[in-house]
Amino acid sequence: MLSVTQHTVRILAPFTGEVLAEHTLVAPGETSICDEHYGSTRPDRPRRAPRAKTATEKAFLALGPIAEAFITGAAAAGVSRLGTELGDILTLQTAHGTAALLSAPERAVAFRRWRTADIRSILAAAGAAPTPCPAGQALVLTLPTVPTRPLSDYAIDAVPGPGAADGTSGEVSP
Secondary structure, X not given: OEEEOOOEEEEEOOOOOOEEEEEEOOOOOOOOXXXXXXXXXXXOXXXXXXXXXXXXXXXXXXXXXXXXXXXXXXXXXOOOOHHHHXXXXXXXXXXXXXXXXXXXXXXXXHOOOOOHHHHHHHHHHOOOOOOOOOOOOOOOOOOOOXXXXXXXXXXXXXXXOOOOOOOOOOOOOO
């Protein structure tokens, strides 16, 4: 049952009259959503999971969440031939194995590298590439003191020009 007053709309249970939901009235075309009616609050941004359209995309997404992150990042970066790139990456699975192929896109996502050549380079390194880590403590050194000199010690002395008293013309002879 629906009960409308000047400022609210109430949805009531048919036989008991219990209030199931209560919303304030809004202008036509607007919505009134109460987060309490749902299990949790709404996310700030909607989650748009990649939707596979081809068999290659389905096979790549079957690799798991890292594959989703790779496709999302590559699409956001504007990779123009993503379908071909995914097919080429999947062919690397036969040569390197599934475990290596799962770790390579993880590193590629971390460094925002979206091409097959990047995945191939990561696989060729075979885990030998260093893993960056956050900076540690500042390096504090006690440096020795050195004597300082005034800037006048670095001044260029005047060079005698043509017709100088010493008889030189100031030119350099070959």
